[in-house]
Amino acid sequence: MTGGLPLLEAIDLVKHYRVGNNLLRRLNKTVYAVDDVSFAVWPGETLGLVGESGCGKSTLGRCLVRLYPVTSGQIRFDGTDIATLRPAQLRPYRLRMQMVFQDPAASLNPRRRIGEILAEPLLVHKRCNRSEAAERVGELLHLVGLLPDSADRFPHEFSGGQRQRVGIARALALQPQLVVADEPVSALDVSVQAQIVNLFLELQERLGLTYVFIAHDLSVVRQVSTRTAVMYLGSVVEIGPTDAVLRRPAHPYTQALISAVPVPDPTRATQRARIILTGDVPSPIDPPPGCCFHPRCRYATDRCRSERPVLTPYGDGTQVACHHPLDG
Amino acid sequence: MISTIIRRLAHMILVMFGISMIVFLIFFATPGADPAARIAGRNASPETLEQVRASFGLDQPLPVQYGLMMHRLFVTRSLTSFVNRGMAVVPAVMEAAPVTLSLVFGAAILWVAGGIAIGITAAACRNTLIDRLLMILGLIGVSMPVFWLGEVMNLITQSRLHDTWLFAWVPALGYKSLSAQPWEWFKTMVIPWITLAVMYAGLYGRVLRANLVEAGQEDFIRTARAKGLSETRILLRHALRTSLISFVTMFGLDFGALVGGGALLTEVVFGLQGVGKLTYDALQSLDLPMIMATVIYASFFVVVSNAVVDILYAFIDPRVRGTGA
């Protein structure tokens, strides 16, 4: 974060979907999943992407590794825009960015042994031949804290936490620089979550990885991230160093999000000033005009209802998209 | 809504014409299918063949023949058979249709009622003797070939036990018109109905039972139980409604196919001159105009059944309605 080129940069990233199968295409609705998002991630740091359902964080994560094509905008990886590259040109970049998924049960092929699952990326990208692959698989298992004999077993023989370790090992098989983790601990029990979170931190230290860590759990995001971006309805509403964003939130949504997290301390639980937002998390099909948050915001003014705010620097290294950011 | 209807109509027309074109082309690609030879009869001289070809327009290029045939089929409805000279095809199909429709509608009522009864009873008595018995009976029903069962029924009702009080009322084979002799019509159709329905009732009963048991594992069934509802109510209201969806799908497909002429074997065994029998005869004699007519008739019904099933979905399952959000 101290100067130098960002490893990953999203510039004006947009991802829209069409839904509905009307004959008159004009009548189909658009899902504004990712709506003009820009941010940068420097080597060795972790950017936490946090938000609730419908905010677009998972879609954004998948767009970053080109699992989904983007509608418009740039994705600069180490200076090169990969958003519009064709598959053949994209291949070398795929080696350098990998993804870890949320559901450890669903993301591993149940008919394959762990050893095969881990060896596959190595063999496909011709990193080593079959005999070397076995050794490399052993190294990977050790790296994520699994026993070497795991290679001969099937995913269903493992617990959720262990399967997630396999998912992480698979992502690391090709020695990527960037790992996008999409809710990697949400499906796990809390004590297992702690183990996997620790694993992420250790691997980052040991291998010099850069993370984009997507989660809906603010406490987990805080633990892992150097910087945090808060998303709402497809836009980034606040981004900055984690402690600055969480201790002195500038955006009303960030403030509400923080106050909604239940804290395991009864004395604090009764004392906190709770901001309970009315209404539901809105759908990205019909975003409101102006600021996307104004229908639920207690400080909304006319300007908020008509003019869409852009990310502007706010001090402490944070940027906030709000016409009336909160005072610290 | 309107756009959906228009889309479906367009699909239907496309399907029907597509099928007719394929049938037309297959006919001419079939070896030994020179229609002129068939019409002229065996040992016809080449001059006769030429004459036949000219008079039936068989020397025209294929697209023209196709166009002419379609014109005669739909516009003037004067298309005549290759085999039975002078017999107009369209009226023949129209006359055979009520027979098939009577057979299939009656059987359908029986097999739907039977299937639902078997399915519900088996699911309610899951894993007991009754359940296993019903499933075995269903399996037997599915396994009996309909022509065999039909013949056995005939054997019993027409010959062996015909003179006993049990089956004395069964009339001779052959269709009686509904409008002319309703009671006779009914008596004629009862045995064919049962024969055709047995297989489908078994199949539908088994499928419904499986769906009901599966639905029973759903979360909303657990909620219903926690509400204090009786098991009967849970089965009949909550589980059945959600299980009917696949039942209705299957029914639509089967019904459409049967009405279109799939009940052929039953018709033959019971001497009913329905569309199935007509198609069968036409295929035997390679009577292209008749084949075309019956094929188009059949595809029309299949497509219509599918459309009706889709509409029924919207009634049964509210998730299908509307554009959703």
Next chain:
Amino acid sequence: MSEEPILSVRGLKVSFRTDQGMVHAVDDISFDLDAREILCIVGESGSGKTLTILTILGLISDPNAVIEGSVRFRGRELIGLPARQLRRVRGREIAMIFQDPMTALTPVFTIGWQIAEQVREHTTLSRRAARALAVELIEAVGIPNPKGVVDRYPHELSGGMRQRAVIAMALSCNPALLLADEPTTALDVTVQAQILDLIRKLRADFGSSVILITHNMGVVAEMADRVMVMYAGRIVERGQRDSVFARPWHPYTWGLLGSIPPLEGERPHRLISIPGLPPSLLHVPAGCAFAPRCRWSRAACAERPVLAGSGGHDSACVLDPTQRRAARAAALGVLPGVA
């Protein structure tokens, strides 16, 4: 409180016959619940917490299940109660809501119809009156446009709204006890805050007792009057909320509390994590179930520890108070809120 507890569970055991032997999913659970009290049962997967409350309403349908023990509700024994009588308790005196609001309601009937169905099952209200009651309940749980929503289908509502509808349905007959199995786990955190608020408010307005199952200690801190921590089918700690958070007694509880990344204060270099995995219920250790993962296990742990304590705070651990204080300090350092 000299009042009789509304629910009294003694020696509850739920076991399953499997090919590999008996699985003791719930192993000798006993606890009481007072009127108007919120009891939070905390545990991770396999702890037996869901099965415990399913047993109360007799909702375990597995033919291989063996249920022993006693569950007395308002003085009446529920285990072994004939189906017809049990049905009268379900939905009327004891109501239950489940974890996933997306699948909890029957998709082919409207919200209003489903609420009215429950009402008409247990009361003699007419169809009209039941529907009017449904509208009132939908409004009481904070769903906007109640008259419109009563005719909507479940798939037309969001997760949060569906969970509110489920709560409305559960409370329709004014039950004395509400069982909630992880009601907010599948919801967004801002919606979760709304739902928890709602449950607290309804407890105040309707006077029901609540058993709330969760794996989230933060939810426990906000909601509980009393806490019960379960592990491998057994109770390892229970007591008043403040007592359990301020001075937790059991090493598993320390592990649970330490696993949570703090939202405020110092960020730990690494989270405290409990090594290993919960035991497979087929092979629960003979003595203390937690001993294999416990830093402080000793010879005495080979015998199953008795749930004991003082002042309403119990734990199943052989450590005596002095050893406990030292161990806790080592495990947690200074925990905010710990005296």
